[in-house]
Amino acid sequence: MPSSCPECGSSNVVEDDLYSQRQWVCVDCGSVVSEGHLTTTVSDETQGRAVPYHASTEVLKKPCRNLIAGFSRVRALCRILRLSSDMESAVVSLFERAYNHPNFIFVTLTKKEILGGCCVLSVCRQCNWPVAMGTIGYLLGVDNATLGTVYREFTKVLNIEISTIGIMDMLESFCYDFKLGPQQVEEVFAEPAQRLVDRTSALIELAADAWIVTGRQPLPLLFAAVYLAWQSLNPTVRMKYTFVKFCKIGQAPKQSWHRSRDSVVKRLKELRDVLCKLGRELPWLRGGAVEPNTVVPLVDDILKNRRALLMRAVRNHEQQLQNESQTAQTTECDDELSDSNRSDSHSSKTPELMDPDQAGCENPPDKEATDCQLPPNHWSKRHLFLPPCVKSRKRRRVDAPQLEVTGDEEISDGEIESYIRSQDEIETYLKVRKELKNKA
Amino acid sequence: MDEEASLENYFDQSIAGSSDYIFEGDLGLQGPAPQLQDSSFLSSLTSQEKDLTEDLDLSFLPDELGTQDELSQAKNLSRNEDSGIYTDCPLRESTEGDTDTSNSAQNASQFNLPMTPMTPMTPMTPVAESSGIIPQLQNIVSTVNLACPLNLKSIALQARNAEYNPKRFAAVIMRIREPRTTALIFSSGKMVCTGAKSEEQSRLAARKYARVVQKLGFPAKFLDFKIQNMVGSCDVCFPIRLEGLVLTHQQFSSYEPELFPGLIYRMVKPRIVLLIFVSGKVVLTGAKERSEIYEAFENIYPILKGFRKQ
Numbered sequence: 139m140p141s142s143c144p145e146c147g148s149s150n151v152v153e154d155d156l157y158s159q160r161q162w163v164c165v166d167c168g169s170v171v172s173e174g175h176l177t178t179t180v181s182d183e184t185q186g187r188a189v190p191y192h193a194s195t196e197v198l199k200k201p202c203r204n205l206i207a208g209f210s211r212v213r214a215l216c217r218i219l220r221l222s223s224d225m226e227s228a229v230v231s232l233f234e235r236a237y238n239h240p241n242f243i244f245v246t247l248t249k250k251e252i253l254g255g256c257c258v259l260s261v262c263r264q265c266n267w268p269v270a271m272g273t274i275g276y277l278l279g280v281d282n283a284t285l286g287t288v289y290r291e292f293t294k295v296l297n298i299e300i301s302t303i304g305i306m307d308m309l310e311s312f313c314y315d316f317k318l319g320p321q322q323v324e325e326v327f328a329e330p331a332q333r334l335v336d337r338t339s340a341l342i343e344l345a346a347d348a349w350i351v352t353g354r355q356p357l358p359l360l361f362a363a364v365y366l367a368w369q370s371l372n373p374t375v376r377m378k379y380t381f382v383k384f385c386k387i388g389q390a391p392k393q394s395w396h397r398s399r400d401s402v403v404k405r406l407k408e409l410r411d412v413l414c415k416l417g418r419e420l421p422w423l424r425g426g427a428v429e430p431n432t433v434v435p436l437v438d439d440i441l442k443n444r445r446a447l448l449m450r451a452v453r454n455h456e457q458q459l460q461n462e463s464q465t466a467q468t469t470e471c472d473d474e475l476s477d478s479n480r481s482d483s484h485s486s487k488t489p490e491l492m493d494p495d496q497a498g499c500e501n502p503p504d505k506e507a508t509d510c511q512l513p514p515n516h517w518s519k520r521h522l523f524l525p526p527c528v529k530s531r532k533r534r535r536v537d538a539p540q541l542e543v544t545g546d547e548e549i550s551d552g553e554i555e556s557y558i559r560s561q562d563e564i565e566t567y568l569k570v571r572k573e574l575k576n577k578a
Numbered sequence: 579m580d581e582e583a584s585l586e587n588y589f590d591q592s593i594a595g596s597s598d599y600i601f602e603g604d605l606g607l608q609g610p611a612p613q614l615q616d617s618s619f620l621s622s623l624t625s626q627e628k629d630l631t632e633d634l635d636l637s638f639l640p641d642e643l644g645t646q647d648e649l650s651q652a653k654n655l656s657r658n659e660d661s662g663i664y665t666d667c668p669l670r671e672s673t674e675g676d677t678d679t680s681n682s683a684q685n686a687s688q689f690n691l692p693m694t695p696m697t698p699m700t701p702m703t704p705v706a707e708s709s710g711i712i713p714q715l716q717n718i719v720s721t722v723n724l725a726c727p728l729n730l731k732s733i734a735l736q737a738r739n740a741e742y743n744p745k746r747f748a749a750v751i752m753r754i755r756e757p758r759t760t761a762l763i764f765s766s767g768k769m770v771c772t773g774a775k776s777e778e779q780s781r782l783a784a785r786k787y788a789r790v791v792q793k794l795g796f797p798a799k800f801l802d803f804k805i806q807n808m809v810g811s812c813d814v815c816f817p818i819r820l821e822g823l824v825l826t827h828q829q830f831s832s833y834e835p836e837l838f839p840g841l842i843y844r845m846v847k848p849r850i851v852l853l854i855f856v857s858g859k860v861v862l863t864g865a866k867e868r869s870e871i872y873e874a875f876e877n878i879y880p881i882l883k884g885f886r887k888q
Contacts, residue, residue, distance in 0.1 A: 271836040302824050302833050352820050353839035353856040517815040525817050526855040541757055545781035554789050557739050557754065564735060578579035 145169045175252075193292035204250065205237055212254040215277060219269060225261055232296075233257040241295050252288045254278055258288065259297055272357040276394045305342060305356040310335055312360050316388035318368070326375045327387050329368060337367035340441045341409065347448060348412040349525040350405065358396075358401035361385075362409055365402075370437035378432060381406065408526060415522070416440050416447040419454070455522040585628065617780055637859050709879040713810035713862055713871050717773060718780040720805045724767040724788055724798040733827065752787060759783040767798070770806075777868065809863040810871040816858050819885045823854070827881070843878065850874040854882070 142149050143164035191197065207355040208400035212233050216226040233296060234243055236253055245253075255274045262269040276284045293300050320328040341363045345351050351359060365384050369376045379387070385395055395402065410430035417436050419427035420443075428436070440447060448520045518528045559567070728781040730750045734742035740752045749762045759773040759780070769787060770850035784803060820841045826835040833841040840861075843852040848870040853861040860878065865871045 271834070282836050286834070289837075300832065300834075302821075302830070304821060349817055349856065351836060352817075355836055357836075469632050516756050521817075525856045527855075528817065540775065541779055543757070543778045543782050545774075545778035545785075547782060549782075549786055552758075554786065554793055555792050557737055558793055559736055563738075567735070 143167060143169060143171055168172050204247065205234070206252055208233060208254055210239060211251060212257060215254065215274075218277060219262070219267075219273075220256065221258075221262070225265055225267070228265075229257050229261045229476075232261060236292060238298060239295060242292065245340070245459050248280075249288060251278060252285060253292060255280075255285065256289045260293070263301050263303060264299075266303075266307075268303050268311060270303075270357055272355070272398075273394070276391075281397075298530065305337060305346075305351060305359065308356060309339055309342065309360065313338055313364060316364065316390060319386050322389075323387055326372065326518050329371055333371060334364065337371060337441070338363045340444070341367055341437075344412065344416075344441065345409060348523040350408050350412065352525065353527070354405075356397070357402065359401045359405050361390075361395055361398070362405035362572045366406065366409055366434070367435050367438065373435040373437075375475045411436060412523070413440055415451055416444065417545055419447045419450045425469050454577075459520060585882060648657055708876060709811050709814075711814065711875070711879070713812040713860075715808060715810045715868065715871070717807075717809040718775070718777060719770065719772045719807040720774075720780045720784060720803060720815045721768065721770050722784045722788065722803045724763075724769055724791060724796070724803040725801050726767050726797050727801070728763065728765050728767055728791065728796055730765050732792055733744055733791065736789060737831070752790070754783060755787055755789075757783045761787045777808075779858060780805065805866060807863065808865040808868065808871060809858065809861065810865070810875075811861045812875065814858045814860060814879065814882055816883055817856055817864050818858055820854065822885050823881070830887070845874050845877060849872050852878055854878075 141151060142454040143151055143166070145167075146164060148164055148166040151162050151171050152162050153166055162171040162173070163169070164171055191202075193505065209230060211473050212229055213226060213230075216229055219230070232300050233254055236257060237250065242250070242253055255278045259269060259271065259274050271282055271289070275282050278285070292298070293351070311569070316331075316332070316334070318327060318329045318334065320330075322328075338360075342351065342359070345359065345363065361381070365381050368384060368388075372438050381399070407430070410433055412428055413433045414428045417423070417433050420439060421473055423546070427496055433440075623791045682730045695749045709732050730742055730744070730748075733750050733752075734740045737750075737752060738751050739754065747762075749764045752761045752763055753759070754761075757774050757779040759771055761772070761784070762770045767786065770785065771780055781803060785800060788798050788800050820833050823841060823843075827843070829845045830845065831841050840853045840855040843854055845852060848865060850862055850870055851864045852874060853863075857859075860875070860882075862871045862874050865874070
């Protein structure tokens with residue numbers, strides 16, 4: 139702190155605050171001897187705090203880095219899926235809207251990536267460009283469930299109308315993804331894409347009629363159908379190639395089918411069973427046995443005549459059921475004869491109504507595996523083709539007997555006492571807990 | 579004779595306008611035969627109500643032929659309807675004899691009309707004129723306020739059927755055997771009771787939990803018992819084309835086979851969410867009243883029948 143004024147030499151220097159700036163002023167001559175700093179340096183700022191990005195003005199001047207990264211990622215996705223430039227710009231603007239929405243601005247980076255995928259999916263659906271969720275999931279590296287939760291929240295929050303796409307829409311682009319052109323693979327494996335598409339779409343229509351499609355994931359079914367179609371177009375040579383081999387030949391990316399290969403195997407089995415059921419109706423086989431592993435050469439004939447074969451199969455099945463119920467009739471016990479007479483006439487007139495009075499000494503034969511635990515008079519026995527979830531019940535449902543209460547009854551003390559620990563129990567419990575804590 | 583007297587009784591009640599008397603409690607559709615007799619009287623009564631309001635015709639007053647008409651009309655009604663409920667009616671038919679054959683022709687025409695009761699009677703159980711299927715309630719969620727702060731640690735220590743893990747969840751999870759339910763008890767004194775299969779069971783269970791908390795030394799009360807959610811399920815017994823349903827009812831349905839195998843149908847009136855599966859099973863949830871579930875199912879059944887594939 140200076141004690142003498144350099145101008146006049148007096149020692150009368152006082153401290154003064156001018157515009158909150160400290161100054162030392164000589165009283166005698168009025169000259170400013172020295173002054174404090176108007177600003178502070180970083181080392182002086184012991185109590186200062188950096189202003190966070192979202193509270194500063196930089197938000198307006200420079201967009202968020204993650205948003206820019208998100209844009210480039212979303213554009214990359216659009217290019218991989220080969221969307222038009224209109225669609226790409228729609229996706230980008232939708233992504234910006236979604237990113238800045240309060241529900242999504244503070245989520246993790248992975249979730250923001252998934253959000254980008256959801257934007258792509260949403261715009262594709264709106265423009266009728268068939269993209270499966272599984273495809274987006276495989277491109278982003280997430281599973282359907284995670285993608286699904288983000289997608290649902292996204293559509294709800296932004297009020298987007300979602301439209302479902304059918305499996306047939308996804309079919310064509312799916313088939314074209316397999317590289318089976320004559321230049322890419324050997325002659326015996328090659329298949330012009332259009333033929334593959336036609337054969338696969340016929341197979342999927344058949345599967346839809348036989349209830350294999352509804353309620354299931356579309357991609358495993360598409361894989362199974364394409365494989366069967368490819369096999370059936372040249373059965374003599376291609377029969378010995380497994381599904382995995384086929385994917386390698388067609389250069390299908392491993393991540394897209396590897397996770398769902400169990401489902402693909404199940405769908406293959408179901409498809410072959412349906413083809414067998416229809417194959418049995420082919421008149422020139424004269425009722426010979428048709429086995430799942432030999433049905434592939436017949437696929438061509440079956441698909442050509444599938445409508446007629448379907449009708450024949452269903453009709454024969456109904457006939458068989460009627461014959462069986464009539465034979466069951468004649469072997470029934472006497473005291474149930476009157477009941478079953480009435481119910482039999484009932485069932486022959488209206489076969490689709492449920493028949494609770496049927497005495498049912500005999501079970502109508504099961505078309506499927508005998509390990510399903512359906513009750514003998516279940517309605518599913520009447521249909522030839524059914525969704526597989528109906529025919530195989532995994533757990534027998536036990537309905538507890540209904541409790542008839544009024545809600546205002548007396549509650550016995552004894553019952554309530556049974557839920558409360560005695561003093562001894564409490565002491566024992568505390569002792570054991572202490573011992574366990576000491577040991578751990 | 580007794581039948582006629584009780585019949586007169588019912589008709590007198592209806593003149594007095596006490597429509598509540600008619601549908602007391604649960605009609606017990608699977609109940610024993612006498613109850614079924616009552617329900618067929620009651621259904622004839624609803625049609626009588628309709629006649630009453632149309633023209634003040636007092637022809638239903640006790641008269642030999644009149645009462646026999648009612649009985650025969652009841653039989654015709656039961657025959658015209660779906661056999662879902664009146665499974666024991668054939669027993670009654672055999673006792674009535676031939677008086678119905680003459681009246682059946684003229685009475686049949688009256689009872690082909692749809693039963694839309696014109697008086698405000700809301701039956702506790704639906705007279706299933708269209709589907710014959712009644713959804714079963716599977717779960718009821720209710721809340722109640724015990725109105726006193728609770729020490730969860732002490733409750734968890736003193737009660738046998740309680741679990742408390744404050745790091746995972748800030749409430750005691752308590753279970754009782756009868757009715758088989760689970761309750762979440764919070765330190766503020768509020769409680770959530772889940773797992774009951776009917777409203778009365780839920781209320782009884784909540785009272786039992788309150789009694790346990792009382793016995794543990796807290797001044798628990800039983801305030802604001804309210805049913806928050808009811809879940810029901812049933813089976814329509816035919817497979818359903820979900821893809822067709824989502825195309826025609828796009829504004830209400832959401833079907834994403836890649837995410838969930840069932841179709842989610844958000845009905846507007848009543849505000850119920852239905853999960854419809856390809857196997858024909860339907861789950862209805864979001865109801866605050868039992869009648870909402872029944873109404874929702876009756877609304878969806880004709881729609882589903884349209885997507886039945888033969």
